[in-house]
Amino acid sequence: xxxLTFREAIARGIAQEMRRDETVLAIGEDIGAAxxxxxxTVGLFEEFGPVRVRDTPISEQAILxxxxxxxxxxxxxxxxxxxxxxxxxxxxxxxxxxxxSRYMTNGxxxxxLVIRSGNGGGLRFGAQHSQSVENWAMMVPGLKxxxxxxxxxxxxxMAAAVRDPDPVIFLExxxxxxxxxxxxxxxxxxxxxxxxxxxxxxxxxxxxxGAMVPKALKAAEELAGAGIDCTVVDVRSLVPLDTTTILRxxxxxxRLFTVEENPxxxxxGGELSSIVSEEIFYDxxxxxxxxxxxxxxxxxxxxxxxxxxxxxxxxxxTVTQSMxx
Amino acid sequence: MSSATLDLNAKLELYRVQVALRQFxxxxxxxxxxxxxxxxxHLSLGQEAIAAGFAAAMRPDDYTFATYRGHAxxxxxxxxxxxxxxxxxxxxxxxxxxKGGSMHLxxxxxxxxxxxxxxxxxxxxxxxxxxxxxxxxxxxxxxxxFGDGSTNIGAFHEALNFAAIWKLPVVFVCENNLxxxxxxxxxxxxxxxxxxxxxxxxxxxxxxVDGNDVDAVYDVAVTAxxxxxxxxxxxxxxxxxxxxxxxxxxxxGKYRPDEEVAEWLKKDPIPxxxxxLLAEGATEEQLVEIELxxxxxxxxxxxxxxxxxxxxxxxxxxxxxxxxxxAWRN
Ligand SMILES: Cc1ncc(C[n+]2csc(CCOP(=O)(O)OP(=O)(O)O)c2C)c(N)n1
Ligand SMILES: [Mg+2]
Numbered sequence: 001x002x003x004l005t006f007r008e009a010i011a012r013g014i015a016q017e018m019r020r021d022e023t024v025l026a027i028g029e030d031i032g033a034a035x036x037x038x039x040x041t042v043g044l045f046e047e048f049g050p051v052r053v054r055d056t057p058i059s060e061q062a063i064l065x066x067x068x069x070x071x072x073x074x075x076x077x078x079x080x081x082x083x084x085x086x087x088x089x090x091x092x093x094x095x096x097x098x099x100x101s102r103y104m105t106n107g108x109x110x111x112x113l114v115i116r117s118g119n120g121g122g123l124r125f126g127a128q129h130s131q132s133v134e135n136w137a138m139m140v141p142g143l144k145x146x147x148x149x150x151x152x153x154x155x156x157x158m159a160a161a162v163r164d165p166d167p168v169i170f171l172e173x174x175x176x177x178x179x180x181x182x183x184x185x186x187x188x189x190x191x192x193x194x195x196x197x198x199x200x201x202x203x204x205x206x207x208x209x210g211a212m213v214p215k216a217l218k219a220a221e222e223l224a225g226a227g228i229d230c231t232v233v234d235v236r237s238l239v240p241l242d243t244t245t246i247l248r249x250x251x252x253x254x255r256l257f258t259v260e261e262n263p264x265x266x267x268x269g270g271e272l273s274s275i276v277s278e279e280i281f282y283d284x285x286x287x288x289x290x291x292x293x294x295x296x297x298x299x300x301x302x303x304x305x306x307x308x309x310x311x312x313x314x315x316x317x318t319v320t321q322s323m324x325x
Numbered sequence: 326m327s328s329a330t331l332d333l334n335a336k337l338e339l340y341r342v343q344v345a346l347r348q349f350x351x352x353x354x355x356x357x358x359x360x361x362x363x364x365x366x367h368l369s370l371g372q373e374a375i376a377a378g379f380a381a382a383m384r385p386d387d388y389t390f391a392t393y394r395g396h397a398x399x400x401x402x403x404x405x406x407x408x409x410x411x412x413x414x415x416x417x418x419x420x421x422x423x424k425g426g427s428m429h430l431x432x433x434x435x436x437x438x439x440x441x442x443x444x445x446x447x448x449x450x451x452x453x454x455x456x457x458x459x460x461x462x463x464x465x466x467x468x469x470x471f472g473d474g475s476t477n478i479g480a481f482h483e484a485l486n487f488a489a490i491w492k493l494p495v496v497f498v499c500e501n502n503l504x505x506x507x508x509x510x511x512x513x514x515x516x517x518x519x520x521x522x523x524x525x526x527x528x529x530x531x532x533x534v535d536g537n538d539v540d541a542v543y544d545v546a547v548t549a550x551x552x553x554x555x556x557x558x559x560x561x562x563x564x565x566x567x568x569x570x571x572x573x574x575x576x577x578g579k580y581r582p583d584e585e586v587a588e589w590l591k592k593d594p595i596p597x598x599x600x601x602l603l604a605e606g607a608t609e610e611q612l613v614e615i616e617l618x619x620x621x622x623x624x625x626x627x628x629x630x631x632x633x634x635x636x637x638x639x640x641x642x643x644x645x646x647x648x649x650x651x652a653w654r655n
Contacts, residue, residue: 025460051460057490059483062449066487069453069467072438073388075460077453092480096443097450105431105439106421107644141653142645165647193655241654275654 001184007177009151010040010116013158014078016187018048021076024162027054027063028080028116037082038118038177060090064115068098071113076162084119084133084171091136098167099142111167114158119147120211120261121293121309122175126300130174132261132293134209137169138238138268144168144192145238149213151181153236156190164192173211173261193240197249201229204319205249207272208259209235212310216259219315226316228323238268246272247280254285257319259310264295289322291315328540330547333606339377339539340602341615343595346373346397348616348623349406353396353413357574361631362413366427369397371537371569374594375500376401378542379468382550388438388458388467390451393428395440398470402435406626416633423636424644438467444475448484448497455488455495455553466553467495468546474505476519485527485561494553496546497561500536506572507580520563529561536564537594540601567592 004012018024026044028036032055035042045053056063060081067079081087087094094115101109121130137145144166148154154172161168198213199220208216213234220230231249235241250256256276258269269290276288291310298308331339350368357366369376372394380401383389391398399409404420412419413427420432428442438454441447451469458465475481476499488495499520503510516522521531534545542564549560567589571578578586599612645651 057483057486059449059487061446061480062452062483062487065446065449065451065480065484066453066456069438069450069455070457070460071453072433072450073454073457073461075457092443092446093449097441097446101431101439102647103645104421104425104429105433106424106640107649108421108431108433109439110647112647141651239653243654 001182003180004151004183005177006151006154006179007038007040008042009154009183010158010172011042011044013155014041014044015047016155017159017162018044018052023074024076024078025052025054025070026078026080027056027066029056029058029082031055031080036080038174040116040172040177060086061093064090064093064098067113067115068093068111071111072109076112078114078116078162081115081117083129084117085128085131087117087133087136094143095140099140103142110165112165114161114168114170116170116172118174119171120173120175121298121305122211124300124302124305127297130298134171134238135262135267138271139266142167143239145171146192146236147171147173147210147238148236149173149176149210149234150179152183152188153190155183155188157192157236159189160192168192171210175211179214193237193242195236195242195245196234197231197245198234199230199232201231201253203229203253204255204257204323205231205233205253206257206259206315206319207233207235207246209238209268210261212259212261215310215312216315218312219319222312222316223319226320228319230319243275247276250276251280251283254283255323256284256288258290259315260290260292261309262293264290264292267292286322289318291318328544331540331543335381336602336605337607337611337615339381339543340598340612341619342377342380342401343373343539343598344616345619345622346376346400347595348619349400349410350396352623352627353410354570356414356627362427363415364426365573366413367394367573368570369394369568371589371593372500372502372566373397374539374542375470375498375536375564375566378539379498379546381543382546383466383468386436386463386465387550388436388451388454388465390438390447390454390467390469391430391440392447392471393440393442394472395430396427399430399432399437399440402432402437404432404435404437406622407629410626411630411633414630414633415635416630417636417640418630418633422640424640445471445478445480447471448480449487451495452484452488452493455493456491458494464554465494466550468498468550469495470498470500472505473499473501473503473510473519476523477514485523485529488559489527489529492556492558494556495559496549496553497559499561499563500566501563502566502568504568504572504581518563520561524561529559532560532562534562534564536566537592537597539594539598
């Protein structure tokens, strides 16, 4: 067992896979000797050298194009897009090229690649370095989307993503990079498409993702003190989506609250609400409530950013009001 | 210019390939007018020497990256006519069972690693395949074709810099047919030669070739591919050519001056090569026999493609994922 930060877990997960499989390579801006702007790749360059851990120019289309071309010819690249907001400058490669090419070629090609990216707010970086873009990725047929909420899951889901034969968007919540937990030694491999029930309660189900998971857990503790007993589900993987677990946990309490960092419109919770209403409507005891960032670009000032992103207080207040209303 | 390295038999084969591309695409155009080929199609009529010359210089395991104007590049790598034509017609015996269409021809087993319809996107992807070959130590080379208009998009410049700094085994081939869609490329480009004039910005040699002379194309291809295979890095070649028809579908290309079209029709690569081969010792009978056997092949492919079944619902939900399915939830 060792205390590991979320950022250290990223490097550990990548290293675990690079040791196992020579076809796994890492590329991105400043990921080599510098260890990544978020220090998510520290130690990889020293262990695996400049051929397997390679710095790139500021060329996001070239980075992802290279990953795609390498994946279609037998390698398993892990490419970094520094901030997920930057997907906007290379989205063509993700959406039109990587995501569509297997289908268009009638299965002639596979794309076993991972695109890691620092996602979301909390660091006061302002609108162009803070958006939570999981909903962008989720709506594209052909992409798998993974968003871990803790160091242990980072390692296991990274391993699963690298081993998966399909393209995986791996979003690392920037707000969690410094978070720490005890992580067992040895190889850790998780399964894509599995949600985790982190806490079981009788009254309401909070379904959260990424940086919202620790907040939902904290809120659940406070709510328990006030007599509202909540289940907390960590979605972990938007595609594939573990609807079996989520629907079961929503049915059990009869209430669904989503906690989402993405801006409101077309956030993942909207899709989840639709599935719940279509499939387990009669198990519901009250309205589905979505707790999201409002539909605004994120402001920089700490006071404003804290108001925008769902907080423990907002979760507690929203759930309390809705349960008592 | 006549290639010093090719013997007459090899040249007869280059002739056959060009004639095959020409006759195939003429048939594809007719089938488009008859509504057998739906959607859109972009023909390489007049530009055949480039695809033919490069394919001849490539090893079977080298990679081709083409654009939406990619019928010629696909066929030139040895993909049979029937699946290509059937793909254009949306049939299950198509190269991708009708799921890709004219603009996305792909045959991995022939090294045709896709035809891409977003301008510029495949240049970085070709870099990726070249990077992979470099890492795996296979000395395969990626050859990436694109148009003059494609030199003004960001991906072009990102890819050239990337290929240069990583010394990737990739050959970029700009088929300069003077026009993007309906706009003359010199009118919207800062330099007269859209590819060659940019080469120096990436530390590359400026190379221009007569893209209607298959021997010249072949020679330049051999050199660039050898350089890439030897680990000496990328090259970029600008091949001057002209499309005989419009940009796509039934576009008559009326925006182009008649004199310009007439002048380029005189430089049609196929009659030019026909004359050269006669001068170099081929007989008229040999060339006619090639033309007739290609015509028979096109006829057969047309019948086979037309006989292909239209795809059913089973194909619709297949192959989003590597497990063959499309499930996004459990
Ligand atoms: C990003 C993007 N912008 C615009 C288009 C529409 N488009 C398709 S072909 C074309 C012209 C390309 O010209 P060129 O690169 O010279 O190739 P050519 O068609 O002459 O072979 C354009 C603008 C596109 N497919 N992708
Ligand atoms: Mg052009």
